Amino acid sequence: MKKTQPRDRPAQGKVDETFDPWEQVRPVPLFVLAVVFALAFWGLLTYISEYNAQKRGLEQKAEANLTAPVQPVPPAEVRSLVQAPGTANLDAAALQMVAVGKGQAWSCASCHGEAGQGNLNTPRLAGQPADYLHKQLQDFKSGLRHNESMAFVARALSDADMAKLATYYAGIDLRTRSAPTLGGDLARGRVIAEKGDWKTDVPACFSCHGMGGEGVAPGFPALAGQKPDYIFAQLTAWHEGERKNSPQALMEGIARRMNVEDMRAVADYLGSLPPRPSPAPAQAPLSASTP
Amino acid sequence: MNRLVSIFVGALAILAFATLMLVIIPGAQIRDQAPTAGLVDYSPQQLAGRQQYVSQGCVYCHSQQPRAAGQTLADMAKGWGPAPTASDFAFDRPHQLGTMRTGPDLLNVGARLPSADWHLTHLYQPRAIFDWSIMPAYPYLFKRKRAADPGDVVVKLPPEYQPEGEVVVATQEALDLVAYLKGLNRTYQQGPVDERIRDEGYALSKGEQQ
Secondary structure, three states, X not given: OOOOXXXXXXXXXXXXXXXXXXXXXXXXXXXXXHHHHHHHHHHHHHHHHHHHHHHHHHHHHHHHHHHOOOOOOOOOOOOOOOOOOOOOOOOHHHHHXXXXXXXOEOOHHHHHOOOOOOEOOEOOOOOOOHHHHHHHHHHHHHOOOOOHHHHHHHHOOOHHXXXXXXXXXXOOOOOOEOOOOOOOOHHHXXXXXXXXXXXXXXXXXXXXXXXXXXXXXOOEOOOOOOOHHXXXXXXXXXXXXXXXXXXXXXXXXHHHHOOHHHHHHHHHHHHOOOOOOOOOHHHOOEOOOOO | OOOHHHHHHHHHHHHHHHHHHHHHHHHHHHOOXXXXXXXXXXXXXXXXXXXXHHHOOHHHOOOOOOOOOOOOOXXXXXOOOOOOOHHHHOOOOOOOOOOOOOOOOOOOHHHHOOOHHHHHHHHHOHHHOOOOOOOXXXXXXXXXXXXXXXXXXXXXXXXXXXXXXXXXXXOHHHHHXXXXXXXXXXXXXXXXXXXXXXXXXXXXXXXXXO
């Protein structure tokens, strides 16, 4: 087979087999090499200094551990119960359940706080309508409301126990608010709480839960001062159909029509309200983070 | 392959650049960060519990890094608490951030589940509370006794898990671990600096809003 050669190509015999016209020897600039090695050296130095600092820190900590005596944990039963302000008709059995527990049930205060103040998605119980709390405990026991930990507790309680506990927590007058933790739009939250969003058929929270979100016995829980994380978690649970123990399925429908940003906004806003409407709301101190 | 040197140097340069951007600069940014105001160093007992957390391999199923609202609202809806910043881990050496979410995030478990009794029951037998739980039980952190001695912490158990004629008491290891779990709480108010350096995912920054 005869090959046609381009005119400008040199004859076959003269071509250097190893010659590659497009590849030239281009040595790496010394500058790049210097940068690479300098970075590597810097990294090494950083690593060594970090390593030494960490080693020193661990040694110091180990020494501190040797010198500091290990505190024995007091028995779970020995708990100081802070007397919640404004509690009336203290029932010995209720106090026992709150502070120590009953049977398999852990004590209420161990999760909900010594004054029933709650934290994150563990709700605040102080000042809730007694009938509401009683119904929730019954629903936990019957499985109508779904929460494994609370079902565990409720199984150990009789109906009379539940009524006593509900009365106890309803009687705690705790005036702390919750700091907004969700980063929601407080102005939007206020609009939903006070006016609702009628484009999406969401009524104002205050139209059922009281003019200041203070709750309306027997069925509507207090929202003012409740933990924002809890309100948000419950709204999403209603929204998804995870929680469905509301009278006449009210909250199920409302939450289903809310979008997630509105839930977040309204949860932050409601938590920041003072638990009881008072002439000067600024008096209520903003709750510090719970212990 | 007769440009082996340049390929090698190029690869090294890329590696060095990546190390610079992903390791050295972030390291320089956070190495001198003070612990967040409100963050308390672990007590000796909590440190012992932390050692249990490490040796039991909790990190293989539990993360310690709730995501920020700009990334997802799912963590928030579970009550896992605010997203942390680097300064929140100032006393964690080594950190236990974890990557697996087989179980729930634990960075704020001390805030949402502060009950020592709950943790003891749950560590002894998770199925006593959550019948669907796939978490391993840790019965070897507990002892069975005929009767509890003074100072013993008795684990509260439902009848079906209560050993016949015996009580279950917690060992020091279990108590240490619970002390550590109760100490996991980063729900204090974070300062403006922490807000600034927090990873907010795709959320608009404060300046970009509106």
